[in-house]
Amino acid sequence: MAAQRIAVIGSGGIGGVLAEAAHSAGHQVTMCVRTSFDRLTLETPGRTGEIPVSVVTEPGALGEYDWVLLTTKVQDAASAAGWLRKLDDGRAPVVVVQNGVEHRESIAGLGLQAQVLPALIYVAAERVRPGHVVRRGPATMQVEAGEIGERFVELVSTDDLSARTTSDFRTAAWRKMLTNLAPNPITALTLRRLDVLREPDILDLSKGVLAEAVDVARAEGARLTHADAEKVLSDYIEKFPPTNGTSMLYDRLAGLPTEHEHITGALVRAADEHDLPVPLNRTLLTLMRALRPMRMPSI
Ligand SMILES: NC(=O)C1=CN([C@@H]2O[C@H](COP(=O)(O)OP(=O)(O)OC[C@H]3O[C@@H](n4cnc5c(N)ncnc54)[C@H](OP(=O)(O)O)[C@@H]3O)[C@@H](O)[C@H]2O)C=CC1
Ligand SMILES: CC(C)(CO)C(=O)C(=O)O
Structure with missing residues (x-):
């Protein structure tokens, strides 16, 4: 897959893990953050390293993107409205990577035109301070089946993250x-x-x-x-x-x-x-x- 431009909203455990996967799959990552930091460090059982990402703190500083990954806690999804609206060009899908069963509902009130892809992740990832994430093992993901789901699986699959689609997301x-x-x-x-x-x-x-x-x-x-x-x-x-x-x-x-x-x-x-x-x-x-x-x- 050609290099994609990926905007990750939220820079906690899951934002860090997905930024790491997207970067190692050859994509360009921009982190949309609430609490700023200078560099993103990923600590794993085998290595600790810096992930080269752009960090933006204001929606106005965003460019154009191919994918939007929403990785806030469910209760914070609505507060990401400024980011989501700025990124909503009707083309880039919004992948909602959250626990719970409200993947679409958590942003439904924002009236976005983008297609939404619900996603689940299994991993142990802890943001120990801004810009520093500890991943205690590999990650697996499941996303709703369909054309966007297939493309997302290709987008993020790496040695440390295995993703697949499911026809029974519920x-x-x-x-x-x-x-x-x-x-x-x-x-x-x-x-x-x-x-x-x-x-x-x-x-x-x-x-x-x-x-x-x-x-x-x-x-x-x-x-x-x-x-x-x-x-x-x-x-x-x-x-x-x-x-x-x-x-x-x-x-x-x-x-x-x-x-x-x-x-x-x-x-x-x-x-x-x-x-x-x-x-x-x-x-x-x-x-x-x-x-x-x-x-x-x-x-
Ligand atoms: N951590 C894990 O191991 C796992 C987590 N999950 C699920 O994944 C989802 C994400 O969890 P996790 O990464 O752990 O959560 P974190 O609390 O570690 O990270 C959430 C991030 O979202 C940011 N955020 C919140 N509101 C905004 C906003 N308006 N604009 C920009 N950034 C914002 C927070 O900013 P700030 O830095 O300012 O706090 C924080 O960086 C949750 O649904 C969780 O249940 C699922 C499986 C495993
Ligand atoms: C299942 C578990 C514990 C790890 O994937 C999780 O989802 C969480 O930490 O919220």
């Missing part, structure tokens, strides 16, 4: 929700990394949280079973390093607002629509809502 997004609904709030509330899931009582709680979630996901049209939820948890115990965290834990440590309304909150809202009981998720949501953002000592 199921993929709810499967991703299963990976977030227990670990994200539990790590954020306990201020522990994934090792916390190995505590027998926490594992039991997680099983209950995901059992509720599977019923809601199925009511929402996702093709998931309780065996899928069991597999998500056994993968966490057997395959994920216990020293990995979650994006919600990283936000809590940094004293930033967390994404709970768009993960646990989205699940509870869907459950209410289907009249399904989700007492464990509702309790996690109540606790997450009660947290006050304050910077925590690093763990």
Whole structure:
């Protein structure tokens, strides 16, 4: 593929990982940032290096682009309106790389003409300070099937990022929700990394949280079973390093607002629509809502 011009909105963990992948695939990357920095550094298990990107802090400084990647937290998507409107030339697709199940809804109110490609990413990536991202392993992505999805897969696939399309994005997004609904709030509330899931009582709680979630996901049209939820948890115990965290834990440590309304909150809202009981998720949501953002000592 010829070199493409890629604008990445958001320069946290996922913005950093995608900038790294796009640069190593031979593309030109511009980071649209809220908190400025001089250089983008990517730290991985094998190496630490600088990724050559342009950094812009004002939409007025943007040129023309072939792709727009939105990598803010879901609750910040609307605040990126200035960037998105300036980039909205009706040609460059907007790839929304976020957790949750609201990829289109999060920017629907902006009335953009661009085509939107919903995307999911699995990776452990932590922005430890502005312009410095730690990626603790390779990344995998799933995007909605179609012509734009195929092109996006070609755009970002590298040795460290494998991407594919899926014809059932709804199921993929709810499967991703299963990976977030227990670990994200539990790590954020306990201020522990994934090792916390190995505590027998926490594992039991997680099983209950995901059992509720599977019923809601199925009511929402996702093709998931309780065996899928069991597999998500056994993968966490057997395959994920216990020293990995979650994006919600990283936000809590940094004293930033967390994404709970768009993960646990989205699940509870869907459950209410289907009249399904989700007492464990509702309790996690109540606790997450009660947290006050304050910077925590690093763990
Ligand atoms: N981190 C991870 O390992 C994973 C994250 N995800 C999901 O990916 C998405 C992105 O997460 P992640 O990268 O971790 O989040 P981060 O909080 O690390 O990064 C978000 C970035 O968005 C920036 N931002 C917010 N509002 C604006 C704005 N208006 N204009 C420009 N930049 C803005 C923030 O700016 P500032 O620098 O000023 O804070 C920050 O750099 C989330 O939905 C998350 O759940 C999914 C899988 C794994
Ligand atoms: C599943 C996990 C933990 C890593 O991909 C994630 O999505 C997150 O950190 O929010």
